[in-house]
Amino acid sequence: MSDVRDVIIIGSGPAGYTAGLYTSRAMLNPLLFAGFSSGGQLMLTSDVENFPGYPDGIGGPEMMMELRSQAARFGCKIVDKNVDSVDLSERPFKVNVGSEIYFAKSLIITTGAEAIWLNAENEEIHKGRGISTCATCDGAFFRDKEVIVIGGGDSAMEEANFLTRFCSKVTIVHRREGLRSSQIMEDRAKENPKIQWKLNYQVKSWLGSDGNFEGATLVNTKTNEEENFSCDGAFIAIGHKPITSFLDGQVETDEHGYLLWKENSMTSVSGVFAGGDVVDTRYRQAITAAGMGCMAAIDAERWLEDNVH
Ligand SMILES: Cc1cc2nc3c(=O)[nH]c(=O)nc-3n(C[C@H](O)[C@H](O)[C@H](O)COP(=O)(O)OP(=O)(O)OC[C@H]3O[C@@H](n4cnc5c(N)ncnc54)[C@H](O)[C@@H]3O)c2cc1C
Structure with missing residues (x-):
């Protein structure tokens, strides 16, 4: 051989x-x-x-x-x-x-x-320039900014809590009412005054042009109504x-x-x-x-x- x-x-x-x-x-x-x-x-x-x-x-x-x-x-x-x-x-x-x-x-x-991405509309142009999959890596770039975290499991709760150290506001977007995270992680996020919730919402598309992230179009999963949500960054935490x-x-x-x-x-x-x-x-x-x-x-x-x- x-x-x-x-x-x-x-x-x-x-x-x-x-x-x-x-x-x-x-x-x-x-x-x-x-x-x-x-x-x-x-x-x-x-x-x-x-x-x-x-x-x-x-x-x-x-x-x-x-x-x-x-x-x-x-x-x-x-x-x-x-x-x-x-x-x-x-x-x-x-x-x-x-x-x-x-x-x-x-x-x-x-x-x-x-990292599993959402593959929502316009995601490619904002990857690494507005949209991240790693709060530990990129959180510090969003000091005093408003961000959203997508996901309903333990890592989404952990990322959201971590991001409140830097960000002025963190909104968790999850497509269902119920979370998949452990109770202790959910409680910690719910007790955090900097964390807001958008339950029963999912991202349809990302807003902004190349290099200029402006937020997301969210869809209500119950009513199908759409709304534009302004923020400075997004963290995808779906696994x-x-x-x-x-x-x-x-x-x-x-x-x-x-x-x-x-x-x-x-x-x-x-x-x-x-x-x-x-x-x-x-x-x-x-x-x-x-x-x-x-x-x-x-x-x-x-x-x-x-x-x-
Ligand atoms: C956008 C982004 C930003 C990040 N920023 C930071 C940061 O600032 N600081 C930090 O510490 N970490 C950061 N991370 C995390 C860090 O990149 C990873 O933890 C690290 O790269 C993991 O290294 P690895 O060697 O295990 O694998 P990877 O970096 O995932 O590399 C795996 C390699 O395996 C190769 N491969 C896969 N399958 C095959 C195959 N069949 N045959 C041959 N080759 C194959 C791929 O080509 C790839 O080169 C970031 C991650 C991302 C996605």
Whole structure:
């Protein structure tokens, strides 16, 4: 069998590139598949102000280029192709990329997650410029502004409460009367004087031209009446979807599809490691993803030492 790699990394966000950096410095000669949207979620954002080491902040795409060249500097081979599927039933593992098959003794999966967007009219032009899916990341840009939060679950309540630290008013828009959140989160939001409610409403379209967000047209889900609601920003909090379908159920996940860590950062399949948003239901930050990429790399290195070399 030709060219069996010690490690193949799948995904090129902060977790993947950090895993590439560590495994290449550990002389494991890693191969990293970056995927079609090379650089991951931060390619969609203009300013990253909370990654340590950049006191003046840095553009998302610029930061990802730096992480990429840091990994490449130590020999991580980066290929801008998508992995279509993997076969974990035999060793070495098979990684299928188009018509090519690659072999690896261990895998590090860092394929991230996608925020679920509403896909309302005009959403594309306001993504990252008025509409966000991450209050921790973007809340500080809305100091003394009025925003809406869309969603009725725990993350919507959490995002809304968090945003009241900066915003003068936060309105929760939810398409039903009843919320899906836990009672404690609902109570906390209801007791917060800066939070207003628009229950039985959903967003039909976003208002404003490119770079100039002005609010939303809301529809009453009971009466179908429409109204224009002015605000400075919107946070969509209706969930995230981890990218794991290419694994075809070969690695254990939770009920939402997030990969589960079984032993340190190793998944249910011995020799398959994971890190970043594809396992993370809680933090979802660049720095935590990078940290988990480091953990997966060190765990893979030790596992190879104990089990293969
Ligand atoms: C608009 C926006 C702004 C944000 N701002 C901040 C911020 O300011 N600060 C902060 O800390 N966090 C921020 N975040 C969150 C942060 O981007 C994520 O937590 C982080 O990117 C997760 O990193 P990751 O490496 O796990 O995965 P991702 O960044 O999601 O990268 C996953 C990678 O996997 C690749 N991939 C997927 N499937 C395949 C496949 N089959 N084959 C090959 N490759 C594949 C994709 O191409 C992608 O490159 C923001 C997120 C968004 C959406």
